[in-house]
Amino acid sequence: MSTAAILSLALILDAMFGEPRWLWDHLPHPAAVMGRLVKALDARLNSGSGRRTKGVVAVLVLVAAGLIIGALLSLLGPIVEIIVAAILIAQRSLVEHLMAVVHGLRGGLQGGRDAVAMIVSRDTADMTGPQVARSAIESGAENMSDGVVAPVFWFLVGGLPGLITYKMINTADSMIGYRTARYEDFGWAAARLDDLLNLIPARLTAVLIAASGGVLRDWPAIAADAKQHRSPNAGWPEAAMARALQVALAGPRSYDGEMRDFPWVNESGSKSADAHAIRRCAEMLCKTWSLGLVLTVAIAAFF
Structure with a gap:
């Protein structure tokens, strides 16, 4: 069975069943296992002098682990590959998290704040309704890239070794890729490699969202907005989603009690x-997923 055919079935399996919570109540989720490895490397290496070099060593360990684990799992056959890929592609859970914010807001502003706090790292206690909504939409667009399109892309490129290695680095970036006193040096390699691995997927996500939303004609404006974003990659899916929904995203927001004056997207x-x-954002993500599935099936059929 071809890589694209395996991926097509994994995408469908994820869409049908999403996260089997009953299973993760009894077994550690793969993302949690990756997080424990990152935490162990942080505890072991992130001290003393030469922290940037030690951070490079940590990333090399993660890459080696991802490649080896992926190669070993691939030896077990296509059924295992389909199941593992479906677990590591997060389309259905992404939509479920967005809909939780919808239901939270409909129950009151505090419900929306509580729900969006589960998916964003910014301060949520004093958010207005529109701020809650914008935060959810931004998270949905960015995670469509990080949680769906990028894993799909790297599976097509490198099978399970490519997918698991990507998830290792993305997990590391989310845990240690910060410009803080502790992680400025140690997390540098993880953050830079994550930027590199997301370079193509982020722009591909923007194209898929723009195509699904009928705003490809606005590509020059999408590109211009994306380049203003503080992230080299997150701005692309956010800019495309902003145009597709005709809303303004990003802008000023608070982190750790400090208001930051980020530029608006659209x-x-x-x-x-x-x-x-x-x-509407959740619906757009479903359309984007559908377009991605069609393309993946086409690749399986023709190649």
């Missing part, structure tokens, strides 16, 4: 996003 769009806008 500044001329509506700044009054609400629960309906989040629902």
Whole structure:
């Protein structure tokens, strides 16, 4: 069975069943296992002098682990590959998290704040309704790239070894890729490699969202907005989603009690996003997933 055929079945399996919570109540989730490895490397290596070099060593360990584990699992056959890929592709759970924010907002502002706090790292206690909605939409767009398109891309490129290695580095970036006193040097390699691995997937996600939303004609404006974003990659899917929904995203927000004046993405769009806008975002992500599935099936059929 070809890599693209295995991937097509994995995408469908994830869409049908999502995260089997009953299973993860009894077994550690693969993402949690990756997190433990990153935490162990952090505890072991992130001290004393030469922290940037030690961070490079940690990344090399993660890459080697991802390649070896992926290669060993691949030897077990296509059924195992399908199941593992489905577990590590997060389309259904992404949509479920967005809909949780929709339901939270409909129950009251505090419900929306509580729900969005589960998927963003910024301060949520004093968010207005539109801020909650924008945060959810931004998270949905960015995680469509990190959690769906990038894993799909790296599976097509390198099978399970490629997918698991990507997830290792993405997990490391989410844990140690920060510009803080502790991680400025140690997390440098993880953050830079994550940027590199997401370079193509982020832009591909933007193309898929723009195509699904009928705004490919706005590509020059999408590219211009993306380049203003503080992240070299996250701005691309956010800019495409902002145009598709005709809303303004990003802008000022608070982290650790400090307000930061980030530029707007699609500044001329509506700044009054609400629960309906989040629902439309979830629908757009489903359309984007469907387009990606069609392309993957086409690759399986022709190659």
